[in-house]
Amino acid sequence: MSGLSPDSPRPTDIRLHQASRKLDISFDNGLSGTLSCEFLRVYSPSAEVRGHGAGQEVLQTGKQDVNITAIEPIGHYAVKLTFTDGHNSGLYSWDYLYELLENHDALWQKYIERLEASNANRSPENQ
Numbered sequence: 001m002s003g004l005s006p007d008s009p010r011p012t013d014i015r016l017h018q019a020s021r022k023l024d025i026s027f028d029n030g031l032s033g034t035l036s037c038e039f040l041r042v043y044s045p046s047a048e049v050r051g052h053g054a055g056q057e058v059l060q061t062g063k064q065d066v067n068i069t070a071i072e073p074i075g076h077y078a079v080k081l082t083f084t085d086g087h088n089s090g091l092y093s094w095d096y097l098y099e100l101l102e103n104h105d106a107l108w109q110k111y112i113e114r115l116e117a118s119n120a121n122r123s124p125e126n127q
Helices: 037-042 094-102 104-117
Strands: 011-017 022-027 032-036 068-074 078-083 091-093
Touching (some): 022 094, 032 037, 032 094, 037 104, 078 094
Antiparallel strands (some): 068 078
16 A cells, blocks of 8 residues: 555654644655645545546545644554544555655646636635
8 A cells, every 4th residue: 555665765854834734844864854644634645535447536626725634544554634624534644645745736736726827716605
């Protein structure tokens, strides 16, 4: 499931900042950065968000103010994040978190474009 190999980067630090709704992540190969809770929620690896195959993704709207309430380690390969909107079914493997961090800008732009194309909004008030 995780696709981890002995050479896969592993996180050395994961730190939640609830006030700013951001998660700082550092990996053992030197990559580090910050992901917003909104970004992590809209790119949840759960079937509820990703569907069960290509083309079945469900656009997440109104998640601008979502926060993380819990981070639960899953073995030595992932964390389970619980969000303030109740979502908690995605397991964020180390390789998936690395991919999200490495491709953040392109993924965020893709999300914004999908929202615009669907005439949807990030704000929960406009849903």
